[in-house]
Amino acid sequence: MEYPGEHLLPGQVGNFFVILSFCAALLATISYFFATTRSDAGWKAIGRKAFYLHTAGIFGIVGTLFYMLFQDMFEYHYVWYHSSSELPLRYIFSCFWEGQEGSFLLWAFWHAVLGVILTRTSKTWEAPVMAVISSTQAFLISMILGVYLFEYRLGSNPFTVLLREHPDFMFLPAFQNPNYTDLIDGRGLNPLLQNYWMTIHPPTLFLGFASTIVPFAYAIAGMWKQDFNSWIKPALPWTVFSIFILGLGILMGGAWAYEALSFGGFWAWDPVENASLVPWIIIVGAAHLMLIQQKKGGVLVTLFLLSTLSFVLVLYSSFLTRSGVLGESSVHAFTDLGMSGQLLVYLLFYFFLSAGLIIRNYRRFPRVNQDEALWSREFWMFTGSLVLLISSFQITFSTSKPVINKVFGTNMAPPVDAIDHYNAWQTPFILIILILIGFSQYLNYRKTPFKKYLNRTSVAGIISLLLGIGTGLLLEISDAFHLLLVVASWFAVVGNTDYWLRILKGKIRHAGASISHIGFGLMMLGIVISMGKQDKISANTSRYDVSQLDKEFNNRENILLMENDTLMMGDYWVRYGGKERDGVNILFEVEYFEKGENNRPGPYAFTLRPRVQTNPRMGNVPEPDTRHFLNKDIYTHVTWARLEDPIEGDYEEPKMVTLQIGDTAFARNAIVVLDSVARYTDTSLGLKPTDLSVAAHLSVWDFNTDHHHLSPVFVLRDSSYVIPIPDELEQIGMRVTFTKINPMENNFEIAIEEKKGMSRDFIVMQAIVFPYINILWIGSILMFLGTILAIYNRIRFQ
Numbered sequence: 001m002e003y004p005g006e007h008l009l010p011g012q013v014g015n016f017f018v019i020l021s022f023c024a025a026l027l028a029t030i031s032y033f034f035a036t037t038r039s040d041a042g043w044k045a046i047g048r049k050a051f052y053l054h055t056a057g058i059f060g061i062v063g064t065l066f067y068m069l070f071q072d073m074f075e076y077h078y079v080w081y082h083s084s085s086e087l088p089l090r091y092i093f094s095c096f097w098e099g100q101e102g103s104f105l106l107w108a109f110w111h112a113v114l115g116v117i118l119t120r121t122s123k124t125w126e127a128p129v130m131a132v133i134s135s136t137q138a139f140l141i142s143m144i145l146g147v148y149l150f151e152y153r154l155g156s157n158p159f160t161v162l163l164r165e166h167p168d169f170m171f172l173p174a175f176q177n178p179n180y181t182d183l184i185d186g187r188g189l190n191p192l193l194q195n196y197w198m199t200i201h202p203p204t205l206f207l208g209f210a211s212t213i214v215p216f217a218y219a220i221a222g223m224w225k226q227d228f229n230s231w232i233k234p235a236l237p238w239t240v241f242s243i244f245i246l247g248l249g250i251l252m253g254g255a256w257a258y259e260a261l262s263f264g265g266f267w268a269w270d271p272v273e274n275a276s277l278v279p280w281i282i283i284v285g286a287a288h289l290m291l292i293q294q295k296k297g298g299v300l301v302t303l304f305l306l307s308t309l310s311f312v313l314v315l316y317s318s319f320l321t322r323s324g325v326l327g328e329s330s331v332h333a334f335t336d337l338g339m340s341g342q343l344l345v346y347l348l349f350y351f352f353l354s355a356g357l358i359i360r361n362y363r364r365f366p367r368v369n370q371d372e373a374l375w376s377r378e379f380w381m382f383t384g385s386l387v388l389l390i391s392s393f394q395i396t397f398s399t400s401k402p403v404i405n406k407v408f409g410t411n412m413a414p415p416v417d418a419i420d421h422y423n424a425w426q427t428p429f430i431l432i433i434l435i436l437i438g439f440s441q442y443l444n445y446r447k448t449p450f451k452k453y454l455n456r457t458s459v460a461g462i463i464s465l466l467l468g469i470g471t472g473l474l475l476e477i478s479d480a481f482h483l484l485l486v487v488a489s490w491f492a493v494v495g496n497t498d499y500w501l502r503i504l505k506g507k508i509r510h511a512g513a514s515i516s517h518i519g520f521g522l523m524m525l526g527i528v529i530s531m532g533k534q535d536k537i538s539a540n541t542s543r544y545d546v547s548q549l550d551k552e553f554n555n556r557e558n559i560l561l562m563e564n565d566t567l568m569m570g571d572y573w574v575r576y577g578g579k580e581r582d583g584v585n586i587l588f589e590v591e592y593f594e595k596g597e598n599n600r601p602g603p604y605a606f607t608l609r610p611r612v613q614t615n616p617r618m619g620n621v622p623e624p625d626t627r628h629f630l631n632k633d634i635y636t637h638v639t640w641a642r643l644e645d646p647i648e649g650d651y652e653e654p655k656m657v658t659l660q661i662g663d664t665a666f667a668r669n670a671i672v673v674l675d676s677v678a679r680y681t682d683t684s685l686g687l688k689p690t691d692l693s694v695a696a697h698l699s700v701w702d703f704n705t706d707h708h709h710l711s712p713v714f715v716l717r718d719s720s721y722v723i724p725i726p727d728e729l730e731q732i733g734m735r736v737t738f739t740k741i742n743p744m745e746n747n748f749e750i751a752i753e754e755k756k757g758m759s760r761d762f763i764v765m766q767a768i769v770f771p772y773i774n775i776l777w778i779g780s781i782l783m784f785l786g787t788i789l790a791i792y793n794r795i796r797f798q
Contacts, residue, residue: 005181006075006162007068014064014159015146021057021108022145024050025138032131036224044127048119051134055112061144062109065102065158069095074186077166078102078158084186087194094193097202100322101144101158106203108140110210118214125234128221133213139346155342191584191613191621197256201249205276208246209314212279214238215286216311216354219304223357228300228365232290235307237794239287242310244787246280251780262622262637264768265531269422274399275317281392283310285385292378295445298368299382301358306385308354313396315347320403375450377443384436391429395422427481434488434524437517438464438495442503460498464491471525475533475771485528492521512790519783526776530633537570538767543701544671546764548664549640553764558639563761566593566601573601576763579641587611588638588763592627608636610765612643633770640764642668651735654751658742668754669732670708673699677748680713685725692716696738696748700729712738712750726751 031047034040065078069092074080082095082102096102115133122129146157163184164175174180192198215235222231253273258266267273286306289299323340398421401412415421442448442456468487477483500506500514540546540555542562547553559569561576577589587609596602608625615621624637657665659674666672680687680695687693693715700708708729715723726737733755740749 001176001178003075003164003178003180005179007071007073010064010068010071010073011076011159011162014061014068015157017057017060017064018141018144018146018157018159021054021061022138022141024054024057025134025141028054028134029131029138032127032134035127036131036221047127047130047134051112051115051119051130054134054137055116058105058109058112058141061105065096065105066092072186074184075163075181076158077161077163077169080163080184080186082187082189084188087186087189090196090199091189091194093199094202095189097206098190098193099158101156103202103206104140104143106206107210108137110203110207111137111140111213114210114214118217122234125218125221125231128224129214129217132217132220136213136350139342139349143342152341188615188617190618191615192260194613195256195260195623197252197260201252201256204245204252205249208242208249209276209279209318211238211242211245212283212311212314215242215283215307216350219307220353220357223304223361226361226364228361229293229297232294232303236287236290236294237791239283239290239307240787240791240794242283243280243287244784244791246276246283247787248784250276250280251784258635259626260623262624262639264536264635264637264766265534269418271399272317272321274395274422275320278392278395278399279310279313279317281388281395282306282313285388286310288381288385292381296368296378297366299378300365301362302382302385304354304358306389308350308358312347312351312354313392315343315350316396319343319347320399375443375448375453377440377445377448380436380440380443384433384440387429387432387436391426394425394429398422398425427485430524431481431484431488434485434492434521437520438488438491441496441499441514441517456503457495460495461491464494467494471529475529477532479532482528482532486525489521489525489528493518493525496521508789509793512786512788512793515786515789516783517786519779519781519786522775522779523783524779526773526779530770530773530776533771535570535769535771536766537572537769538765539569541567541569545664546640548671549666549764553639558764558766560762560764561590568595568599569767570769571595572605574765574767576761576765577607578761579763582611584614585611586614586641586643588641588765590636590765592634608634610637612638612641614643628774630774631772633773635768635770637766638763639766642761650756651753652756654737654753656739657750657752658747659750660747665750665752667734667752669760670700670702670734672710672736672750672752673701674748674750675699680711685713687715688717690718691723694738694741696736696750698736698750700732700734702732708732710734710736712736714738714741 028047028050031043031050035044035047068076068079069083070089072079072083072085074083078099078101079095082098083092087095097106111133115130115137118129118133119126141155143155144157145155146160147154163169164180169175174183177183215238218231218235218238222228250273253276254266257263257268283306286303289303289306292299293303319340322343398415401414404410405412438460439453439457442453465487467490468483471477471486471490472483477486496514496517500511500518504510504514536557538557538559540559542560542565544560546555546558546560559567559574561567561574563576563578566573566575573593573595575591575593577591579586579588581587588611590608590610592605592608594602594605606627608627610625611623613621613623620643622637622639624635626636627634655665655667657672659665661674661676664671664673675697677694677696680693693713695711695713698710698712700710702708710727710729712727713725715725717723722739724737724739726735728735735753737751737753738748739751742748
């Protein structure tokens with residue numbers, strides 16, 4: 001059958017670029033390999049040209065896939081699965097990297113960009129460094145190659161899988177129509193990704209992942225050529241850049257979670273979050289070891305371990321998130337597309353390459369005979385790097401429990417409360433790191449007289465202790481660990497500020513590390529205060545039990561607001577003003593008022609508009625709204641709401657509920673409580689003496705808080721004939737029928753009918769106050785400014 005509406009040429013062009021980039025990456029790998037082993041300039045020239053050709057192929061793939069997305073070519077499965085004609089144009093970028101194929105391509109794109117830069121800047125290191133990077137590109141492009149080797153499919157190609165040829169769709173009747181392309185629309189983008197953060201967070205994060213290849217490649221090149229020290233100088237600026245860009249990507253993810261997700265915070269220790277954090281921790285440790293090796297030496301084994309481990313852990317995180325093994329423990333993970341075998345080969349190849357080179361060269365590493373003095377900068381920097389390594393091991397172990405269970409057949413359960421679990425483990429490590437960055441910069445390399453060290457640090461220590469105690473008293477911090485973290489955070493801030501102003505004389509040129517450390521200290525201070533002292537102010541002050549809507553709702557944390565009612569909540573009064581629809585979003589207007597005299601509602605303060613993004617295919621997604629103040633944020637999101645509009649008319653279809661004595665049911669316009677069930681003896685209803693009649697006595701609280709009673713009757717006649725006699729409340733448009741008795745389960749079935757258009761709207765809402773969270777954001781900005789300054793100085797003065 002001919003399909004005149006299909007656009008096959010873009011797919012053919014995209015597939016050509018895939019094959020071109022893969023073959024060119026293989027050629028570049030082989031050429032650079034021979035250029036390294038034979039010191040042959042001819043092979044080096046071929047390798048460079050091949051890598052440029054590979055890069056051109058990557059750009060061709062990217063351009064073609066974007067063209068297909070922009071043109072709504074839903075005949076291609078990848079375009080159909082991730083986009084739709086109704087999707088706003090600004091989210092097309094998110095469609096590109098939502099799928100596994102697009103994210104692999106984004107990763108390869110950044111590798112290609114970094115590789116082109118390195119061909120111009122790595123000088124004598126070009127051949128071995130680019131041999132490593134070219135080989136990783138061959139692996140990455142193989143993930144989207146989509147060819148069969150015997151029975152195994154190598155990669156998943158977005159250009160060759162048409163929707164009508166996909167196993168899930170090929171037998172559908174729609175594809176018997178030659179003009180099916182005029183009839184179909186795309187599945188659409190995951191509503192969680194329809195946020196502006198998701199157009200900038202993934203490419204930044206993947207640039208961070210990609211950047212770890214550079215110190216990895218230099219470390220492999222150093223061991224390959226057995227030049228164990230010279231590689232550090234060109235690798236160090238790249239390592240600092242990796243710290244900067246990967247950290248920025250992680251922070252963007254936290255900002256997205258805080259702004260767009262409704263779990264109430266910016267970090268949930270989700271396995272995918274952990275998988276991005278661990279390589280960052282390792283690369284930070286590697287950068288500090290590079291400084292030690294340059295100044296004194298003696299840490300080569302640990303340096304090579306951390307420099308290679310950062311990239312290997314990026315591969316491991318990719319395996320975790322793409323193999324499907326985290327499908328039940330993370331909402332961020334991809335499903336398995338049959339590429340887990342390739343991912344495992346990719347991971348194991350570079351793991352054994354790194355480990356093999358370290359073992360092979362272990363006896364050749366230069367040794368430093370001089371013992372490190374206790375009061376030397378390199379001793380404590382090395383100690384800090386080990387602490388970071390142990391910290392990352394704990395995170396990796398806990399995150400990897402699903403993998404361990406699958407490989408070894410164990411049954412280790414993931415943490416019940418991930419946040420409490422990881423916080424308990426990581427708090428001591430963070431405490432140690434904060435103390436180390438507070439005092440280590442005062443130490444000289446090799447040795448520092450203890451008296452001189454005390455003179456340098458005593459002022460900063462005393463000021464930090466006073467600030468920590470003052471902060472604890474002001475904010476009423478009672479948790480001992482939290483108080484220690486506050487003091488340690490102040491020590492990191494004050495110590496580095498003092499060092500910059502007093503020792504460095506306020507000069508910016510060498511202050512990159514100090515400014516980064518100040519920022520990190522402020523970040524930790526902001527995290528401890530904002531998360532440790534967060535206050536859920538949305539205690540339920542209405543008369544209705546929200547746990548009857550959902551057992552997970554807690555009346556101490558979720559408030560029920562009727563439309564146009566005003567209730568007290570924390571230091572405010574709040575009013576639900578109703579909802580409005582804006583495209584796929586339903587916005588709920590929540591007005592805040594100051595407390596006035598006698599704790600009554602006072603002047604208007606502000607309005608928040610949390611929303612629910614509706615998506616019939618993938619489920620609705622609540623998104624919070626936040627009011628920012630200088631000293632706090634008020635974060636609000638809707639936890640339950642009726643999304644449909646009211647309908648005028650007669651009674652709706654009955655809602656069947658099963659209740660035991662004391663149970664509660666929520667209707668549209670009231671809350672119904674089953675008080676008791678008793679024998680009914682009133683003869684006014686014309687019952688026969690032989691009838692068995694039972695009445696259900698119900699308390700009904702309407703949403704004007706008025707109390708009513710209903711007593712529907714259940715009549716059993718001649719042991720088999722059921723006659724239900726309903727009871728009705730005209731003023732709220734409710735009719736209740738007693739329909740069934742379940743003696744074995746000791747419960748009763750009630751039918752609740754309500755008149756259309758008489759229901760009153762309400763929402764259940766949660767509001768959280770995050771005190772002094774701006775300290776965290778200010779610290780983040782300072783940390784990254786300091787890192788940029790450090791990169792600039794490393795490049796300028798190396």
